[in-house]
Amino acid sequence: NAGVTQTPKFRILKIGQSMTLQCTQDMNHNYMYWYRQDPGMGLKLIYYSVGAGITDKGEVPNGYNVSRSTTEDFPLRLELAAPSQTSVYFCASRPARDTYEQYFGPGTRLTVT
Amino acid sequence: GQNIDQPTEMTATEGAIVQINCTYQTSGFNGLFWYQQHAGEAPTFLSYNVLDGLEEKGRFSSFLSRSKGYSYLLLKELQMKDSASYLCAVRGIGSSNTGKLIFGQGTTLQVKP
Numbered sequence: 001n002a003g004v005t006q007t008p009k010f011r012i013l014k015i016g017q018s019m020t021l022q023c024t025q026d027m028n029h030n031y032m033y034w035y036r037q038d039p040g041m042g043l044k045l046i047y048y049s050v051g052a053g054i055t056d057k058g059e060v061p062n063g064y065n066v067s068r069s070t071t072e073d074f075p076l077r078l079e080l081a082a083p084s085q086t087s088v089y090f091c092a093s094r095p096a097r098d099t100y101e102q103y104f105g106p107g108t109r110l111t112v113t
Numbered sequence: 114g115q116n117i118d119q120p121t122e123m124t125a126t127e128g129a130i131v132q133i134n135c136t137y138q139t140s141g142f143n144g145l146f147w148y149q150q151h152a153g154e155a156p157t158f159l160s161y162n163v164l165d166g167l168e169e170k171g172r173f174s175s176f177l178s179r180s181k182g183y184s185y186l187l188l189k190e191l192q193m194k195d196s197a198s199y200l201c202a203v204r205g206i207g208s209s210n211t212g213k214l215i216f217g218q219g220t221t222l223q224v225k226p
Binding site: 031033035040041042043044045048050056058059090094100101102103104105106107 | 117121144146154155156157158161200202204210211212213214215216217218219
């Protein structure tokens, strides 16, 4: 298993541009999460999904959108990028309701200038 | 409100023991996690406590007191590779179905020879 994979690893965006951060897991996990981590800070939850077709907002959803059309994929869409969205983005997944550990992808480092 | 506090930085000597504290004030409690994050990498799971007491796993132990809203991570026989950030995270109210976590800012541990 590759686990949780994220693309791209790095990206520089200009203010106002849009992009999609890809996240794929091959472990058949129901639960998936998107976090952002600003320098020297912990992780903040952006959006999460408890299964295909079901998504919900986390702590900091403004400026982002998600979709979950399959169990494997959970893309994060940035519309009209702003400098405040400069961060490292982590995707994570978790198998089932009674297991608690989240497995993280390697992250995408995004800079908006 | 939701608040998780950890010291920002700690320094310890190779071979020594270090204790990283975490205090939390959250709406409800469904468990506390410790994650390790090396610079530029994804967080990896270390421990999970849901009941009071000490959980030991090799050189690492984690303690929880729910009545005090307090946890610590104990690292014994420190090695240089233990230099990393240690993130405390709590599953709060409404998280039993979703697995949502609230993260502290993390404690950066530097191990010196």
